[in-house]
Amino acid sequence: MIYAPPLKDMRFTLDAIAGLSDIARLPGCAEATPELAAQILDEGGKFAANVLAPLYRYGDMEGARLDNGVVRTPRGWTEAYKAYVDGGWPGVPFDSGHGGQGLPWTLATPLAEMWNTANLGWALCPMLTAGAAEALAAHGTPWQKATLLPRLVSGEWTGTMNLTEPQAGSDLGAIRCRAVPDGDAYRLSGQKIFITYGDHELAENIVHLVLARTPGAPEGVRGISLFAVPKYLVGAEGRPGARNDVRCVRLENKLGIHASPTCVMAYGENGGALGTLVGEEGRGLECMFTMMNNERLAVGLQGVAVAERAYQLARAYARERRQGRDGATGEAHAPIIRHADVRRMLMTMRALTEAGRALCYAVAAELDRAKRQPDEAARKDSQALVDFLTPVVKAWCTDTGVEVASLGIQVHGGMGFIEDTGAAQILRDARITPIYEGTNGIQARDLVGRKLLREGGATAARFAALVDATAARLTGELAPIGQNLAYAVEAYESATAALLATGARTPEAAAAVAVPYLELVGVLAGGWVMARAAAAEEVAASPGFRAAKRTTARFYADAILPRTEALETVVRTAGPSILGLAEDAF
């Protein structure tokens, strides 16, 4: 099998780390029972393994193409998308009022993981569509909610995010696309780049969410509004009609995700693309951020997803490939999984993948709590934790996704460099995840600037207390894990205190160590959820599973958590050195 969904670890993580039974007690979540969860994961796993996974390698080789103005996706893409829509998968986390199934994000998360592990280039289309649906659900007009939203929720239509322009990447204030009022609508013109699934023939229409400036709007981000611009104009009966004035003019030639069309989009070459305002004028960035925060969690999950794929591929190769003597028994022509260093690589891959999974599911559950807990203070607390951990999930899980994918190549030796093996594709595909949806540098700036310094470290301290409480609970055979976790909390607290002090005096020096700080928080958060997994009651259900989980958690504590030692020193001391070289001396 190309991909065997890790259902056992997923179910365990949902139960023990996300607390699915608690989530099911939240208002509106009564359907999210363990039985339904198991059934959904089983069905989703079959779809991912049988339909999506076999297209992954082929999709990379064929790639998306632009033929006479029409974007063609690889063979099999359309059928897979139709099966996805027919299966009702797009609507899982959306309100039943919009045609969704009203299930919690906690349950949608393992599904999205499976789509992405099975076929990252394919899964981007549903991911962007879900993001567009969220933005309309939160900020759409009644017409948009009645007409566009249900078709995104059903998957009949797909959605895109149009932020970037050649001069406006991380700096969205520099956006120049224009939107001129025309009756109830607006006419948009300008160029957008890096538009994922900006065009294709998988669905009968595409709803582009586009950031643009209205006439007379102020400079910078306050002058930016959000618009919904359909590929085909929507008629009175809600059906796609005439072609709108928007087209894909080029596909980018990329390192990876070749199957995913990354489009340069031209708006308004013939008088303006008709669109409708989403939310209020000048509030476009806020509307977009509703969606972007969840997309950031979704991209972090992609990091975990590609790591899982790399791990499964490397594990299979390590069992099959025979080279050299078994280090322990001396047996000749032993499978390379018997070699100590291959074991080290596989354990690193496994531990980072399981830790990333547990962290993503934990934050998804916290998001459901932030949305649905009856108590307002509890909702706020949950939201603060989600806000603090969102950049960490995005950046740390994608960085570790790249690390794991690269280790996957290394396990393959020379064969890892040969494209036929598939290991190289995983690294090529993974490499985009630390870049898109806000580079990991931007995530770190968000963590340190908005989430740490602005609130004086309050949530950071709460997070430390949570981890400390876990560490204190680890006794007996788990005590060594608890001890290493406690050391890591100390490193985190020291780094946090140093950063709070530096940030007050010299913000640039704090910004210079934001990425190592985020990595420290990520390593610690991964250690936290792995420790919780080792100690969870649910782990006892299966002795084999318990032994494996505890061994993996111990490995994480011994081999991954020590990274916090180095990172603490860097955060505490390296700021001035980073900024010390004169610009012209580079």
Place this chain on the structure above:
Amino acid sequence: MIYAPPLKDMRFTLDAIAGLSDIARLPGCAEATPELAAQILDEGGKFAANVLAPLYRYGDMEGARLDNGVVRTPRGWTEAYKAYVDGGWPGVPFDSGHGGQGLPWTLATPLAEMWNTANLGWALCPMLTAGAAEALAAHGTPWQKATLLPRLVSGEWTGTMNLTEPQAGSDLGAIRCRAVPDGDAYRLSGQKIFITYGDHELAENIVHLVLARTPGAPEGVRGISLFAVPKYLVGAEGRPGARNDVRCVRLENKLGIHASPTCVMAYGENGGALGTLVGEEGRGLECMFTMMNNERLAVGLQGVAVAERAYQLARAYARERRQGRDGATGEAHAPIIRHADVRRMLMTMRALTEAGRALCYAVAAELDRAKRQPDEAARKDSQALVDFLTPVVKAWCTDTGVEVASLGIQVHGGMGFIEDTGAAQILRDARITPIYEGTNGIQARDLVGRKLLREGGATAARFAALVDATAARLTGELAPIGQNLAYAVEAYESATAALLATGARTPEAAAAVAVPYLELVGVLAGGWVMARAAAAEEVAASPGFRAAKRTTARFYADAILPRTEALETVVRTAGPSILGLAEDAF
């Protein structure tokens, strides 16, 4: 300019770290004066920048092709190779008796760096040729030395290394290729894979060095012999004659180095490829290792070379690309080099590149000392240090090459994922270097098994003393560097002691942490040479250069050396966890 050779840092490193003036006093090295060095570097730099570098991106796009049994290299390759031969570059480090220029390896090293930075896929051909020439110079018969060697030294012919077979990668004992005596010669048959430049039309002949088994030879590595097998049989007058029974049957489809043909070679499909024995029967692996040790240094240097290219590309982009506000002055649309996190990435790239360069040059100089010092004990000491540091140079410099190439993509943001920028190619190309010439896992096993445990840590202790002596010399403004270096030595000594103890009791647990141990040695060795550079008298010659070097060395001490803290903990404690999971639990 696509590539500006870093001549200033190269000359400084040759003088201050390699000790070129000392090398010039060694027997046979009198020509290696600073004046000649400067002239050679200038000329080499022009060739690399003007001839090789412009072909790099194009060579990747066109790639090598197999057309009707003939391997075609990209356009421009042949002309560049001819210019290389006409310039006399292949013979630089070879004895004048074999037609070389008799210059020290110390001087050949920066040249090889430039070829590889300018065009890694092209530079592999000369690299393999030099390796074949070395093997023949050390072990060749009088006929081989008279006929084959001078043509490899001149570059008229090129050379290859044929080790790997489908079932014999890291485990060369499993080689099956056969060599049957036929008069004075042997007839070889079998398949070899991963043969770099195994076929091409750049030169009029190719000398394949092939590992094979003679009839009745013992199992394992003791039954392997080395043969020289020309593509075209060599006539009495030493000219290429009839085609030998060897051909390229397939090119691999690889992640990177697309321009370099990676061949599947078939020997003896029609009765046997004629070859001559190199060295003695059954000693093939020893002969090959003469060459492989130097190739490992050469591959480590490739890591530095690609890092330099990634650094230059990222630096140029960071100066040109404008996004967001200058963190310090608040200026809008500032070049991204003004952003603290971009600065962190560029400093990391710069520091790792300079440290890698200095380490490679230092080891090359030690190699010249090991070959040429009059005193035998001094030669032995130098050789022991070279042996200890060879796997470190190979593995650490290539791992950091990949790290720097990946950072180079990140500096480019979304553009880094677009192939047109060229940043992605550098990562794709770099990714082979931790794999070939012995995977980095094999290097670490060599370091721990052969270089550390077998001699009870003697050279490891000598290395610690060398670094400690450097640390002790750093006073005044350099004291913080010295202090961090001293801490790193402590971490190294602790890890070394732990490994010596573990290795005696449980060799597998030692093998499990061999890679983190090697990384620790690499980080320390890089810190050592950077500290020496900061303290060197030569650095005072230019105030601007001194300030930049000292700032970079300080950055290394503050931001890179702390990695040793985490690695020490891992080496000391993680062995059992790495090996703890049952094989069937993966």
